[in-house]
Amino acid sequence: MNLLQNLNEQQLAAVTLPNQSALILAGAGSGKTRVLTTRIAWLIQTGQLSPQSVLAVTFTNKAAKEMLARLSAMLPINTRGMWIGTFHGLCNRMLRAHHREAGLPSTFQILDSADQLGAIKRLLKANNIDDERYPPRNVQQFINGSKEAGLRAKDVEVNDDFNRRFVELYTLYDAQCNREGVCDFAELLLRCHELLDRNEILRQHYQDRFRHILVDEFQDTNRLQYAWLKQLAGGRNAIFAVGDDDQSIYAFRGANVGNMSDFEREFRVQNLIKLEQNYRSVGHILNAANALIANNARRLGKELWTDAGEGEPVRIYEAQTDGYEAAWLVDEVKGLIAEGRARSEMAVLYRSNAQSRVIEHALFNAGIPYRVYGGLRFFERAEIKHALAYLRLIENPADDTAFLRVVNFPPRGIGARTLEQLADAARATSASLYAAVGGMTGKAGANLGGFVKLIESLRFETVNLPLSEIVDAAIQRSGLIQHYQNEKEGQERIENLSELVNAAAAFVQEEGYGADAPGTQGEAETAIPSPLAGFLSHASLEAGDNQAEAGQDALQLMTVHAAKGLEFFAVFVTGLEEGLFPHENSLTELDGLEEERRLMYVAITRARRRLYVSLAQSRLLHGQTRYGLKSRFLDELPEQAVKWLTPRAGAGTGGRFGQWHDAGVKPAASAASPAARSQPTHGFRIGQSVRHSKFGDGVVVSLEGSGDDARVQVNFGVHGVKWLLLAVAKLVAA
């Protein structure tokens, strides 16, 4: 089989580059994953590299799996044992293999974000910290932010007392984690980096081994991840980085696009290849995307093109309310379905999750099946986390987070008072809660003792059982199943728990436990964790799909963030209003507006053939009606590429209401009626578009007074919200 068949010139060049560092600027829909996997396959097939010498890193498990699957299809090799995975997954693997050198117990557990937050709340309480002044979420952000910058508490700069407290909390938090034998996500990376930093033998070993390092979605790497990559490259191995600065939408969680230019400079990258031919969208859609993103100042520069023809223009629709917007959307979806399009080929995108409600309501009433992405994932469900907590205590009794989660669940007469005493006892001897149980007396002590006995017996009696039977024993003997049987809504939870048993069985199968171990040498491969330990890592690192169950052909609803990497025949981008998209909070952030624009760029480039963009003049937000201006992003789309389905916003003559084009399109019954909100006063009414000589276009937000005192409050978007005296201000209807 010829790997290089059907690659375009740039793709071919990227795949067959010499073994040197390279930066591949891969535009949306330009065949990025294909290039990445073909590159690996080509290096191996041509004998330049053995599978063991490859390190390929992604952000999501989904991307890693896809890469492995494609690679297996291209080459007759066993990909098991290859170092292809997520940053966190690979770091976990290294830390498990070298836990002693990393200062971790062999049974260390991984805290997910929710666990981490719980641990921080516990820490604040134990130290009598005012959680109003130091909100747990902020502490969490501070700690993670510091770790992702590669800083331990001692390395963080202290400016003032407030900041000093955060640093103290960071120190205490790390101490707590060490005591309990747990690592949060950022800790996996930082620990691994420190391990390689301090241990020259290990560093040399891995540098000798990984002759070629490939990174997906490089624009999303944070500073620590880049530092880790540099460490493994060690000034001699090549890094093949693929990314798109225009699709960097995760700066808010630490991604540093600057890594791209740093990489270019620090690795003296000779090979910069741009993949600009797009195989996904028609011309008008790409023209819209190109024109929009051209408004960003800091770009590496790239322009998408296609030979697929112009296609249909981007359709823009302005509705009076969010209810009407949803009603129109339902109509269009119905039309597409009538044309024979599958519902799953269409997506509705929005900036924030709250926007889905109105749309779901309209879809539900219209009887259109839909699926919302972004809910709770399998391993995040409460009953699953409870079951996992029992399993974690079997592995690591010092895990206080797990202990507290289930010590009284199902209820066994252990209340808050008892637990406070236990916490005091544990603190006095700096022991774990589990270990401190022995010192407790009376009825409370007996109840606690019963719990410990339960865990102990689970541990000893399941020691040689297959994983799925261990899980089954845990959910049975803990009383979880029985507890949910007595609960009204418990049936689904019981189903999920038995699904966990299945997941355990599937995990053993997929990971090949019991079968021959991966036949490669090297420290990391010899240290295979127990199935239970492996499963617990798996549960923390891969929380499962965050989507409703598949099956039915359903319309896809999701945030723009969640849509990254996906594509659809038709895409609806909704809520194009100032304050919403771009989001108002982004305007105060450094580079915030540009990130919002990149987000819009991502949204546009999801569409293959048809793209709809919509906005509503008013929308119910946080329980009250808000009147937004049309998003500036609409003005940035080129005239030739778009087609307004309604009179162009802001360009109409004499008011925007009255001659509406959506007769026949009615919002769902519960949506706010436009007639109910505006009371004409002085010719102005709430929701009306107006123009001011100095502030430009705006929308009337509220009215006050009468006669000479009459004032209107107008939202001028970028110029802010202003009160204007009608007798003085030169305000005209726009």
Added chain:
DNA sequence: CTACCAGTCCTTTTT
């Protein structure tokens, strides 16, 4: 220990 109510907050999110 559970049940209920009032008060608060509210962008995006993978690992």
Added chain:
DNA sequence: GGACTGGTAG
């Protein structure tokens, strides 16, 4: 609007 938290009553 609604999800979540903290407090109090039963």
